Every structure is written in structure tokens, then in C-alpha cells.
Amino acid sequence: MSGSPLLRMDGVSKSFPGVRALTGVSFELRPGEVHALMGENGAGKSTLIKMLAGVHSPDSGSIEIDGHPVTVDSPQRAADLGIAVIHQELNLAPNLSVAQNLALGREPRNRWGLLDRSRLREEAVAKLERVGADIDPDTRVGRLSVGMQQLVEIARAVAQDARVLVLDEPTAALSESETQQLFTLVEEMRRRGMGLVYISHRMEEVYQLADRVTVFRDGQWVDTSSREDVTPEQVVSHMVGREFTDLYARTRRAPGEVVLEARGLGDGSGVGPVDLRLRAGEVVGLAGLIGAGRTEVARLLFGADPARTGEIRLADRPVRLRNPRDGIDNGIGLVPESRKEQALFLDMAVRDNIVVTGLGEVSDLGVLRGTRITRRVTEQVETLRVRCSSALQRVRHLSGGNQQKVVLGRWLAIQPRVLLLDEPTRGVDIGAKHEIYKIIDGLARDGVAVLVVSSDLPEVLGISDRILVMRNGEIAGELDHDEATEESVMLHATGVANGAH
Amino acid sequence: MTENSRASATAPAPEGASPGRSRAHRPDFAHLWDRYGILGVLVLMIALMAVLAPNFLTLDNAFNIARATSINAILAAGMTLVILTRGIDLSVGSNVAVSGIVAVLLWTGGMPAAVCVLGGILVGALFGLLNGALVAYLALPAFIVTLGGLTYLRGTAYLLTDGQPLVADDLGYQLMGNGFFAGVPVPVVLMLLVCLVLWFVLRHTRFGTEVYAIGGNPEAARLAGIKVRWTLVRVYLIGGACAGLAGVIFSARVMSGQPTAGETYELDAIAAVVLGGTSLMGGVGTVQRTLIGAMIIGVLSNGLLLMNVPFFYQLIIKGAVIVLAVAIDSLKNWKRS
Numbered sequence: 001m002s003g004s005p006l007l008r009m010d011g012v013s014k015s016f017p018g019v020r021a022l023t024g025v026s027f028e029l030r031p032g033e034v035h036a037l038m039g040e041n042g043a044g045k046s047t048l049i050k051m052l053a054g055v056h057s058p059d060s061g062s063i064e065i066d067g068h069p070v071t072v073d074s075p076q077r078a079a080d081l082g083i084a085v086i087h088q089e090l091n092l093a094p095n096l097s098v099a100q101n102l103a104l105g106r107e108p109r110n111r112w113g114l115l116d117r118s119r120l121r122e123e124a125v126a127k128l129e130r131v132g133a134d135i136d137p138d139t140r141v142g143r144l145s146v147g148m149q150q151l152v153e154i155a156r157a158v159a160q161d162a163r164v165l166v167l168d169e170p171t172a173a174l175s176e177s178e179t180q181q182l183f184t185l186v187e188e189m190r191r192r193g194m195g196l197v198y199i200s201h202r203m204e205e206v207y208q209l210a211d212r213v214t215v216f217r218d219g220q221w222v223d224t225s226s227r228e229d230v231t232p233e234q235v236v237s238h239m240v241g242r243e244f245t246d247l248y249a250r251t252r253r254a255p256g257e258v259v260l261e262a263r264g265l266g267d268g269s270g271v272g273p274v275d276l277r278l279r280a281g282e283v284v285g286l287a288g289l290i291g292a293g294r295t296e297v298a299r300l301l302f303g304a305d306p307a308r309t310g311e312i313r314l315a316d317r318p319v320r321l322r323n324p325r326d327g328i329d330n331g332i333g334l335v336p337e338s339r340k341e342q343a344l345f346l347d348m349a350v351r352d353n354i355v356v357t358g359l360g361e362v363s364d365l366g367v368l369r370g371t372r373i374t375r376r377v378t379e380q381v382e383t384l385r386v387r388c389s390s391a392l393q394r395v396r397h398l399s400g401g402n403q404q405k406v407v408l409g410r411w412l413a414i415q416p417r418v419l420l421l422d423e424p425t426r427g428v429d430i431g432a433k434h435e436i437y438k439i440i441d442g443l444a445r446d447g448v449a450v451l452v453v454s455s456d457l458p459e460v461l462g463i464s465d466r467i468l469v470m471r472n473g474e475i476a477g478e479l480d481h482d483e484a485t486e487e488s489v490m491l492h493a494t495g496v497a498n499g500a501h
Numbered sequence: 502m503t504e505n506s507r508a509s510a511t512a513p514a515p516e517g518a519s520p521g522r523s524r525a526h527r528p529d530f531a532h533l534w535d536r537y538g539i540l541g542v543l544v545l546m547i548a549l550m551a552v553l554a555p556n557f558l559t560l561d562n563a564f565n566i567a568r569a570t571s572i573n574a575i576l577a578a579g580m581t582l583v584i585l586t587r588g589i590d591l592s593v594g595s596n597v598a599v600s601g602i603v604a605v606l607l608w609t610g611g612m613p614a615a616v617c618v619l620g621g622i623l624v625g626a627l628f629g630l631l632n633g634a635l636v637a638y639l640a641l642p643a644f645i646v647t648l649g650g651l652t653y654l655r656g657t658a659y660l661l662t663d664g665q666p667l668v669a670d671d672l673g674y675q676l677m678g679n680g681f682f683a684g685v686p687v688p689v690v691l692m693l694l695v696c697l698v699l700w701f702v703l704r705h706t707r708f709g710t711e712v713y714a715i716g717g718n719p720e721a722a723r724l725a726g727i728k729v730r731w732t733l734v735r736v737y738l739i740g741g742a743c744a745g746l747a748g749v750i751f752s753a754r755v756m757s758g759q760p761t762a763g764e765t766y767e768l769d770a771i772a773a774v775v776l777g778g779t780s781l782m783g784g785v786g787t788v789q790r791t792l793i794g795a796m797i798i799g800v801l802s803n804g805l806l807l808m809n810v811p812f813f814y815q816l817i818i819k820g821a822v823i824v825l826a827v828a829i830d831s832l833k834n835w836k837r838s
Contacts, residue, residue, distance in 0.1 A: 324723055324724050324725070325726040327726075328726040336724055341718075341720065341721075342720050342721055342724055343721050343724065343725075344718065344721060345717035345718050345722075345784070346717065346718070347717055347784050348714065352710055352713070352714070356710065356714055356725045356727070357725050359707040359710060359711065360707070363707040366706050366707045366708060367705060367706055368705050368707060368709075368710065410725065
């Protein structure tokens with residue numbers, strides 16, 4: 001614990017019209033340190049990052065680099081000061097090659113003033129090598145996986161001699177192996193004396209990587225501790241301002257009849273044959289690695305994609321699901337993987353986002369009936385405790401957790417028999433997670449058959465009565481709540497369990 | 502309840518916000534501009550013209566403006582729906598010619614006036630249906646489909662008339678263009694009627710909500726059980742029917758079927774929609790604001806005419822005003838983000 005800090009922010013405040021985003025917070029980063037920054041959505045993490053990136057300037061307070069006060073008033077200035085921010089939404093030109101992206105804005109030129117292609121390529125190879133990335137510099141960036149793109153962006157930051165690197169939810173869209181690769185790289189950058197600000201909702205990662213953990217809540221600094229001095233439970237209670245006893249809210253449930261059954265279900269291109277049964281009042285977890293076919297199965301069971309093989313039976317009656325409307329008419333709902341891309345109408349009101357699945361029920365001869373809409377919407381907003389100023393507020397202005405509740409409300413309103421949830425708590429803060437788990441538990445107790453696709457292993461283990469593990473488009477194993485562990489799920493997911501038989 | 506409700510998410514929202522219209526929540530400039538800016542531009546424009554242009558501020562001239570605006574406003578109202586779904590309809594100008602010619606042909610063929618009117622509207626609607634089917638079911642880009650429509654419909658108009666105006670001095674439905682209803686020119690009444698109906702459709706019907714949903718997020722609309730393609734077909738059909746009505750009014754006004762009728766009208770209609778603040782990205786906008794957009798164009802043209810500004814300059818000024826209005830609009834969005 002020695003050495004002067006690389007970066008020091010002291011008493012920093014920032015207000016936006018009507019909102020105090022940060023109030024007198026302090027933050028410090030030492031060379032060779034990974035400093036995790038945690039907090040719920042809206043705690044002020046993004047505002048802090050944007051100050052480092054030169055997007056916002058603080059209203060008051062100071063920023064120092066190597067003990068010298070600095071003003072970070074533009075992204076260019078941030079880069080000059082050696083600060084690089086890797087955002088959740090990556091900042092690359094997808095139609096250009098890796099090499100071109102790495103050199104963006106400082107392309108090497110030959111003596112005619114034209115782009116020097118061979119040098120561009122050589123430099124790219126060297127830059128990629130520094131971060132241990134095995135990527136062909138001629139590949140177009142848009143063709144790379146998200147993890148690879150992230151590597152390219154880190155390579156660019158490292159090449160520009162960044163000393164402060166901010167990683168904002170870097171693993172949110174990475175596969176398991178990509179995550180491991182990132183962790184190795186983080187260690188390497190730490191060893192070189194860079195300072196890393198690491199933002200993540202995933203406690204395991206924070207405990208694996210961070211030297212210190214700082215927690216913000218409601219725009220204020222709450223705590224900074226060394227990793228050894230603070231338990232995950234303490235971090236969570238710092239984040240939400242109260243204690244959590246039972247995060248997953250799973251109560252005793254008594255599964256009933258089989259509601260939905262799939263036999264030999266497949267999409268004709270790599271997924272299937274899949275056999276599965278969902279019972280009334282049961283929560284089934286669908287686990288597996290990214291690309292194992294979990295999302296595809298959920299979409300087939302809803303009718304989002306038509307099944308090419310096999311059959312689906314609802315209450316022992318065969319049904320054909322050719323499109324989402326068929327799914328809805330049969331009492332099946334799907335909360336899709338990506339909230340903003342696949343579920344929400346961001347510029348429409350909370351009200352419209354909820355009634356959209358039941359427009360036929362709230363209209364007569366195509367004319368909307370206000371009282372029926374209000375009743376339907378109010379019921380969901382109240383039972384789900386959606387925090388919005390009114391049902392007419394645009395969904396864009398809600399937090400991630402409240403947006404997800406609006407999507408849930410849309411499906412609860414059709415009173416489904418089967419609800420399929422694909423990554424229902426992704427990008428949602430821990431308080432809202434807990435509420436979503438309670439909603440899932442409530443649904444199961446009301447007799448709904450619930451299938452939850454999730455990459456978050458503790459979540460799957462915590463909420464499911466039964467866990468199905470997928471691998472290579474098929475169900476590779478089934479585990480009961482009591483026998484399932486992270487290890488047993490991973491063994492099935494990676495195929496080790498089957499190979500042993 | 503936990504204490505972590507955020508100030509940013511709990512500011513009061515404006516009363517009576519509707520899909521695509523509920524925007525900022527603070528009574529600041531951006532918000533005021535959002536709700537009333539375009540109306541302010543219209544009022545400002547009227548005030549300016551009242552000072553500069555002789556005889557501008559008279560009832561007669563007000564009717565002149567409204568009548569001259571009516572065809573564009575009707576086209577623009579239909580275009581609003583199309584643009585709300587992230588589409589575009591470049592064929593409406595040519596459609597005006599064809600449907601007007603068909604209405605005149607029906608008259609010269611001995612049909613009663615009502616049949617001519619309905620026939621013209623129906624022809625417009627059918628070409629809208631064709632556009633919609635190609636866009637929705639073959640997933641062709643709307644720009645290309647309707648660019649083709651612009652061309653082949655113009656060809657059809659020439660073919661039907663042999664390239665000559667089809668004059669009908671005794672046109673039975675000429676009051677559609679030149680008549681008055683309760684002292685108000687009939688085209689103006691029709692314009693208000695179309696806008697009222699489409700306002701109601703967008704605001705108070707299931708179809709209207711589906712239009713906003715599809716424009717806001719087509720994939721989410723599909724996954725929410727909306728029949729996206731069928732809704733799109735109906736949107737283009739409505740746009741075509743508006744063009745058909747505009748064609749009937751045009752032919753009634755000039756008492757003939759003109760093969761050159763409606764040239765570049767599609768551009769004026771798009772300009773009115775965009776001036777009204779409808780996003781070309783879809784999902785945001787209203788018909789009533791499109792009507793104001795059309796009025797701005799109408800007032801400007803009329804005022805410039807009264808001031809005897811040479812035609813070439815009129816075009817330059819009109820174009821500049823459109824770009825300026827949209828620039829202000831996007832500047833506001835840029836400042837907010």
C-alpha cells in the first residue's frame with residue numbers, strides 16, 4: 001500500500017438540471033491497482049466515468065493525475081492524459097479492419113501522404129501482440145465477437161500508452177473463455193503498473209480481480225475497503241443501504257401437472273432434438289454456455305422462430321406455434337434476452353408498453369377503451385412496483401430494473417400459463433434483481449410454469465426447482481435443486497459429466 | 502418500497518402525453534420547443550407575413566392559403582403514418598395524377614359523381630396496397646418500391662391520357678375542388694376531416710398503437726404479438742387512399758385529368774411531415790403537427806407570392822426554411838444528449 005496515487009478525485013460534485021448525480025465524492029487509484037467501483041444503477045458510476053472520459057466536467061472538486069491538478073474537458077484531453085475508457089457499447093467502426101481501427105485518427109502515411117498499408121499492418125500486429133490477442137489485423141471489426149472487439153479496443157488504449165483504464169461492465173457480453181482471457185489481460189496490465197477502474201455488477205469477478213472496492217449510492221461515496229476487509233454481503237448492503245437475507249426469494253413450491261411439453265424440438269440448424277417438460281408452479285432453470293442453444297429453445301417454445309422438427313404440447317394437446325401471436329394466444333409469454341433491442345418501445349409510455357400484448361382485450365372494434373387500459377396498466381404498475389412518475393412516462397427515462405418490470409408486466413397482463421424468461425436480470429441492479437426474483441416466485445406459486453434462461457450460475461441455482469443444462473443444442477443434463485452445484489452444472493455444460501459415463 | 506427511487510426517473514411528466522409525444526419532463530426550453538415550438542414557428546411566420554406582405558391578413562387570403570395547403574396536408578397526413586413505421590412513400594405525387602385521371606375517366610364514361618370520387622380514392626388505395634404488400638411481404642426497401650411507383654405511375658398517367666390533359670367542363674364532382682361547405686372551401690373541410698380521422702386512428706385505436714410500436718421497434722412489436730406485416734400493408738393503403746383523395750380534389754379543382762398533376766408533391770409532403778417533427782427513424786410524431794408543418798409551407802409560399810418575390814427566390818427560401826427548421830430540431834436533440 002505505498003506509492004503516490006495515479007489518479008485522485010477529491011470532493012467531486014456534478015448536477016444535471018433537476019438531478020444531483022454526484023455529491024462530493026472522492027476516488028483514488030494507485031499504479032498497479034485494480035479498483036472496483038460498485039453501486040446500483042443511478043448511483044453515479046457513469047457520471048464519474050464520463051468525467052474521466054472528458055464528456056462531463058465536474059461542477060466542483062478536483063481531479064489530479066500524479067499529484068498534478070488537471071482539467072479533463074474533452075475526450076482528446078483525456079487521451080493525452082493517458083486515460084482510456086472501454087464502454088459497454090464499444091467504440092469501434094465495424095466496417096473497417098482491425099488494423100484501421102487500431103490506427104484510427106493517427107494512420108501512418110508514406111512519403112506521398114497516402115495511407116501506408118504495410119506499416120499500418122505491422123503496427124497493428126505489434127499492438128495486438130502487446131495484449132496477447134490472436135486476431136488477424138485484416139478482419140473487419142464487425143465480424144469479430146464482442147469479446148474480440150473489446151480486446152481490439154483495449155489494444156488501442158494500451159498502444160496509446162493509457163495509464164488509467166476504465167472498464168465498464170466488460171464481461172456483460174463475453175463468453176466464459178473470453179472472460180478468462182480478459183482476466184489474464186487485466187493481470188498483465190496490473191503488472192505493468194497501469195491503474196484499472198473496474199465496474200461490474202458481478203460480485204465473483206470483483207472478488208477475483210479487485211484490490212480495493214469502492215461503493216457509491218445515490219451519488220454519494222459510501223465505502224472504500226481492501227478486498228480482504230469486506231465481505232460480499234457487506235458490499236451489497238452498502239450498495240442498497242440495507243441488509244439482504246434471502247436474495248433469491250425462493251419459497252417452497254408444489255409443482256403440479258405438466259403444462260408444456262416439447263418432444264424432439266429442433267430448429268433444423270444445430271438446436272435439437274430437445275425434450276423437456278414444464279410443470280405448473282415450477283421454476284425451471286435453463287443453463288449452459290453461451291451458444292449452447294438456450295435462447296433458441298426459449299424462442300421455439302414461444303413461436304418467435306418456427307420449429308422445424310418435433311412437437312410442442314400444451315396441457316397434453318399438440319399446438320403449432322408459427323409466430324409470437326400463436327404463443328400469446330396459447331398463454332405463453334417470452335421476456336427476450338435483450339430488453340432494449342427486442343422488448344421495449346423506448347419512446348412510448350409505460351402504459352403502451354404494458355398493453356401492447358393485449359391490444360385486442362382493451363379495444364372494441366379496434367377502438368381503445370381507456371378504462372380497461374387504465375385498469376390493466378395500474379394493476380401491473382402497482383403489483384410490480386414499477387417506479388415511474390406516471391403511466392404516461394416514456395420508458396426511456398426508467399432505470400434498467402424498472403424497464404424490465406415493464407416488460408414483465410406486459411406478460412403478466414396476459415395471465416400466462418407458461419412464462420419464458422431469457423436473462424431476466426441482465427444489467428439490472430441488485431435491489432431490482434431481488435424484486436424480480438420475488439415476482440418469479442409469486443408467478444410459480446400462482447401456478448404458472450416458468451422457464452428461466454440465465455448465464456448467472458448463482459442465480460440459476462438460487463431460483464430454480466430444477467435445472468436443465470444445455471450443450472451443443474441439446475439437453476445434456478438435468479439436476480434437482482438440492483443436488484445442483486456450480487460445479488455439477490458446469491460439468492454438464494462443458495461435457496465432462498457425460499464423457500465420464 | 503426501497504429508498505433508491507431516482508430523482509431522474511421521478512420528475513413529473515406532462516399531462517395527456519401520448520405515444521410518440523411524451524418527451525421531456527422539465528418545463529425548460531427544450532420541453533417547450535418540443536410541445537409548442539412548431540406552432541410558435543407558424544405563429545411567427547404569420548406575424549412576419551402580416552407585416553411584410555400586403556393583403557396577407559384577410560379572411561379571403563386565409564382561405565386561399567388553406568385551400569392551397571389542403572392537397573399537401575392530405576398527402577402529408579397519410580405520409581405521417583408511413584414515416585412513423587420507418588417507411589417512405591415517394592409514389593404519392595404520381596398517384597395523385599393517376600387517381601385524378603381515373604376519376605375524370607369514370608365521369609366521361611358516364612358514371613355518377615359519387616362513383617367517380619370513390620373510384621379515384623379506391624385506385625389510390627390499391628396502389629398503396631401494392632406498395633405495402635411489396636414492402637411488408639417481400640421485405641423490399643420502401644424507398645426503392647415507391648421510387649419505382651413514382652415512375653411507373655407517372656407512365657400510367659401519360660398512357661391513360663395519351664399525354665394530353667383530359668378536360669371535362671361539366672365535371673360532376675367539381676365541388677370537391679371548388680365548392681364551399683358552410684362558407685369554408687370543401688378541400689379545406691376534407692383536409693381537416695382527414696387529419697381528424699387520422700389523429701383519432703393514431704391516438705385511440707389499436708392500429709394506431711401498433712403503428713407507433715412498429716416504428717419504435719419492429720422486432721419488439723413482432724415479439725409482442727403484433728402482426729407487423731399486415732399493419733404495414735394497411736399503413737401504405739391509407740397513404741395511397743390519401744393520395745387518391747388528393748388526386749380527386751386536384752382534378753376537381755382544374756376540372757380535368759392532368760398527366761403532369763402532382764409532380765414533386767411527394768417532396769412537399771415529406772417536408773411537411775419532417776417540419777412537424779416526425780422522426781424519419783420512426784415511432785415519434787403526430788398528424789396534427791404534420792398539419793402545422795403543411796401550414797408553415799403554405800403560409801410561406803403565399804406570403805412570398807404576395808410580396809412578389811420572384812419564383813426562383815421562392816424556391817431557395819422555401820428550401821432554406823425547411824433545412825433550418827430541421828436543423829433547430831436536431832440541435833435540440835443534440836443538446837439534450
